Amino acid sequence: MKRFLAPASPVQTQSRLLRLAGVFLFLYSLILTLAPAARARSWAVDYRWSHWLGFVVWVVIFTLAQFLSRRRLPDADPYILPIAALLAGWGTLTIYRLVPGFGLRQTAWLLVCGLVFLLGLRLSPELRFLRRYKYLWLTSGLLLTALTLFFGTNPTGDGLRLWLGCCGVYLQPSEPLKFLFIVYLAAYLADRLPQSLRPLPLLAPTAVVIGIALSLLFVQRDLGTASIFIFLYTIILFVASGKKRILPISLVGLAFAGVAGYFLFDVVRLRVDAWVNPWLDPSGRSFQIVQSLMAVANGGTSGRGPGLGSPGLVPVAISDFVFTAIAEETGLVGTLGLLALIGFFAARGIRTAMRAPDNFRRILAAGLTAYLGAQSILIIGGNIRLLPLTGVTLPFVSYGGSSLLTSFLALLILFLISSQPEEEPAPLPKPQPYLILAGLIGLGLFALAATNAWWTVWRGPDLLERTDNARRSIADRYVKRGSLLDRHETPINLTEGEPGDYLRTYLYPALAPLTGYTNPIYGQSGLEASLDFYLRGLQGNPASSIWWDHLVYGQPPPGLNVRLSLDLELQRQADELLGDHTGAIVLINAASGEILAMASHPTFDPNQLDTQASTLLQDPGSPLLDRAAQGQYPPGDALQPFFQAAGYNLWPSQSIAEAWYTALGFYVTPELSLPVAAASTPGSALRLSPLQIALAAATLSSDGVRPAPRLVMAVDTPTQGWVILPALSESVTVFASASAADTAQALMISGQPFWQWNAQVTQANQTFSWSLGGTLPDWQGAPLAVVILLEENDPNRAGVIGQTLLKAATHP
Amino acid sequence: MSGPVVLALRFLLAVSLYAFLGLAFVSLWRDIKQQGALLASRKVPPISLTIARGEPAPQARHFVQPEVTIGRDPACECPVDDEAISARHARLSFHHNQWWLEDLDSTNGTLLNQEKLAMPTVVMSDDEFKCGETCFVISLVGDISMPPTKRI
Numbered sequence: 009m010k011r012f013l014a015p016a017s018p019v020q021t022q023s024r025l026l027r028l029a030g031v032f033l034f035l036y037s038l039i040l041t042l043a044p045a046a047r048a049r050s051w052a053v054d055y056r057w058s059h060w061l062g063f064v065v066w067v068v069i070f071t072l073a074q075f076l077s078r079r080r081l082p083d084a085d086p087y088i089l090p091i092a093a094l095l096a097g098w099g100t101l102t103i104y105r106l107v108p109g110f111g112l113r114q115t116a117w118l119l120v121c122g123l124v125f126l127l128g129l130r131l132s133p134e135l136r137f138l139r140r141y142k143y144l145w146l147t148s149g150l151l152l153t154a155l156t157l158f159f160g161t162n163p164t165g166d167g168l169r170l171w172l173g174c175c176g177v178y179l180q181p182s183e184p185l186k187f188l189f190i191v192y193l194a195a196y197l198a199d200r201l202p203q204s205l206r207p208l209p210l211l212a213p214t215a216v217v218i219g220i221a222l223s224l225l226f227v228q229r230d231l232g233t234a235s236i237f238i239f240l241y242t243i244i245l246f247v248a249s250g251k252k253r254i255l256p257i258s259l260v261g262l263a264f265a266g267v268a269g270y271f272l273f274d275v276v277r278l279r280v281d282a283w284v285n286p287w288l289d290p291s292g293r294s295f296q297i298v299q300s301l302m303a304v305a306n307g308g309t310s311g312r313g314p315g316l317g318s319p320g321l322v323p324v325a326i327s328d329f330v331f332t333a334i335a336e337e338t339g340l341v342g343t344l345g346l347l348a349l350i351g352f353f354a355a356r357g358i359r360t361a362m363r364a365p366d367n368f369r370r371i372l373a374a375g376l377t378a379y380l381g382a383q384s385i386l387i388i389g390g391n392i393r394l395l396p397l398t399g400v401t402l403p404f405v406s407y408g409g410s411s412l413l414t415s416f417l418a419l420l421i422l423f424l425i426s427s428q429p430e431e432e433p434a435p436l437p438k439p440q441p442y443l444i445l446a447g448l449i450g451l452g453l454f455a456l457a458a459t460n461a462w463w464t465v466w467r468g469p470d471l472l473e474r475t476d477n478a479r480r481s482i483a484d485r486y487v488k489r490g491s492l493l494d495r496h497e498t499p500i501n502l503t504e505g506e507p508g509d510y511l512r513t514y515l516y517p518a519l520a521p522l523t524g525y526t527n528p529i530y531g532q533s534g535l536e537a538s539l540d541f542y543l544r545g546l547q548g549n550p551a552s553s554i555w556w557d558h559l560v561y562g563q564p565p566p567g568l569n570v571r572l573s574l575d576l577e578l579q580r581q582a583d584e585l586l587g588d589h590t591g592a593i594v595l596i597n598a599a600s601g602e603i604l605a606m607a608s609h610p611t612f613d614p615n616q617l618d619t620q621a622s623t624l625l626q627d628p629g630s631p632l633l634d635r636a637a638q639g640q641y642p643p644g645d646a647l648q649p650f651f652q653a654a655g656y657n658l659w660p661s662q663s664i665a666e667a668w669y670t671a672l673g674f675y676v677t678p679e680l681s682l683p684v685a686a687a688s689t690p691g692s693a694l695r696l697s698p699l700q701i702a703l704a705a706a707t708l709s710s711d712g713v714r715p716a717p718r719l720v721m722a723v724d725t726p727t728q729g730w731v732i733l734p735a736l737s738e739s740v741t742v743f744a745s746a747s748a749a750d751t752a753q754a755l756m757i758s759g760q761p762f763w764q765w766n767a768q769v770t771q772a773n774q775t776f777s778w779s780l781g782g783t784l785p786d787w788q789g790a791p792l793a794v795v796i797l798l799e800e801n802d803p804n805r806a807g808v809i810g811q812t813l814l815k816a817a818t819h820p
Numbered sequence: 821m822s823g824p825v826v827l828a829l830r831f832l833l834a835v836s837l838y839a840f841l842g843l844a845f846v847s848l849w850r851d852i853k854q855q856g857a858l859l860a861s862r863k864v865p866p867i868s869l870t871i872a873r874g875e876p877a878p879q880a881r882h883f884v885q886p887e888v889t890i891g892r893d894p895a896c897e898c899p900v901d902d903e904a905i906s907a908r909h910a911r912l913s914f915h916h917n918q919w920w921l922e923d924l925d926s927t928n929g930t931l932l933n934q935e936k937l938a939m940p941t942v943v944m945s946d947d948e949f950k951c952g953e954t955c956f957v958i959s960l961v962g963d964i965s966m967p968p969t970k971r972i
Contacts, residue, residue, distance in 0.1 A: 028840040031836045087847075311830070314833070342834070352841070560823035
């Protein structure tokens, strides 16, 4: 350890840094191998091995690079090679983790780039051939790019046609064009600048060149590359001439290009719109960016660990969104380190430029540093919504042979320039542009770090709860979800299977409109949605176990069982009675407000959701709707008993009626952990759900008191056992006990301990039948109230259903 | 058990990343300190100026600092009482392993070996220069052929 930290020559420093990079990549590979075990919480799994090939290739390349650079260029900058090596290795392993097949290809590219670098170390550091043949380099770069206009393809099949190639090997010429463009500009400006400082003869040829480059790119609609070219042109001219007025002029140019791109090209407009407001269309145009932000949020501070996140949910994670993948798996800790590495690299690049022995190499080094820095900032900023998304790659890290090759060529040139044996730096009359360039890159990286922290720490929790966060469904396959139980703890919905393959099973499908479903594609509904926090284990478990499971597994702890007030026996009878008729039944305990049965027909089978969802959504009978709680029907004469209890024999005036509606709670949405129709407002036509009428009917059976509805009774916590959940509202006295009793007696069915009132309402050519009923006030058992609604003209049937159900409930 | 094992490895992973950055910064810091020590230990070859002006007898002044300003201003390293000399007239400075003489835009100019001094010029032992009415003879004591400056 002490030896490791002792003062060292550049060669030794480079060797130590490379060895540390190797340790980092070894640990990364090891975690990636063990990741399946951690995810399944067991050692008996299939481990990942393929990425070790990438690690071995990395070790071979950079051992050779260290050996050769020590012999040839012992004075070269000792930092840039290890940083580039670490980034390239990190990128390759991340790509292996995302798509193993592409990881193999990236390893092949890494081998090619390593060989190019090793051969390049033999070049003379004076780089005369680059300077001499500048027009040749530029022309070949432009020609290659022009060829994509005619022979352009896209390896993925569709999208921008920016690639050349065949037979599985593709090249994106705009990548090497950036490099050749910088070489050309540096050579040109180094030749011209000392003789003439007048702007016009200097600008004319370069402007023509940039015009050609831009028109090519605009034809290909690649705004990211276009803005990089404008930025590079600006920075190189600024660094070469030291004139500050170039900066605002170029800013105007960049803004102009952006605005023109916005109005001319759909691709650009789409990306800018998705940047300005991604939340408008999170499943369509801004799908990528929203998914990317959720991945960053899921990484949090410590990250999910290599191989333990779900970065594959973000489209094109291997190239454009590789930063997102790194952010999800290594967290803020990893990304801040990554940004620091890029910043360190850029600082060394600018230092290399300032100490360069002549103007050509100085401008060249500054240009290459600006290229690597700007491209990193542009794509990372796009990934975390600091900047509009541009389809450029992250140098050294992203998948792509052309990008990796260009990055390594830039590294090679910087490495050569930084090693000038026995040469004094050329005089530098204006050092300020270099400081400004360093400041710009530093500021950009700082803004990225702050934005990244904002999404992970501040906005993270909100983002992770979004329903389009597919990580929740993935966790559902690995963590057992809590069951929904009836009042006798008979399961209604439960989760079965092995970890990694859990499946939700609905044992009583007819209850589907009420209990709902939880499905990886169609989301959640009903109680599965409103009780999700308990069923998923995010509420009711100790905070420490939630924290630990999230840290170690990136998953919530096992879910909690929830007991409902429903009685499955009564529910079965209610469903049988309702049969094929469209309508709803609500049976409640009139005193406690506990809902004993709640039927809504037609219903559906959530076990078949995957195959039937589209039919269900288009079904005119709307089987997904919970008619009992969400249906809104005109009450009409069904309200008669309540006016009778209030002392009116005739229908009272509108204002008096509204006062009673208020007292009966018709203007207040019932509070229940269930999606419930919003109540009508005074002054509009009154619409009531069967649940609201049932609560009102309960007043006649329970001494004039309207109970608070209860559906969720208790939750089974690991530390305290069953914890009773109270009603969400208070019961209210509506009628005097005597007048409620009188009304119930008046509506008594002879020979039965029940009262009943049937009514029918016709509204807009549709007739609805209501039946209200309940036990009489002198009933010794638990008081009950029942409401039946049929979407047809058959009040007698409704009455028969009501009586049968009350009989079943009172004589079990 | 697999989760906590991987968690420990993840911790080591983060440590190795920051160890890399830390080592890079420590090396950089060492490098800067070494540069500082190198520059601080670098000796400036002393320079002597002999004022040849008849009255009083020629006197020699010795300097060890890397910059010597000549002028009427008493704050100069080499103040000279001469009406024809500007307040800050000329400067001798040591850089690039040489002593250089430059005129500080003085009223009457500086003559080096009877020639007008237009730009900073390297001076050697026995060179003569004239500011106002005062003549100076340079003598460089010791050997200035130091080892070439080591690059940072």
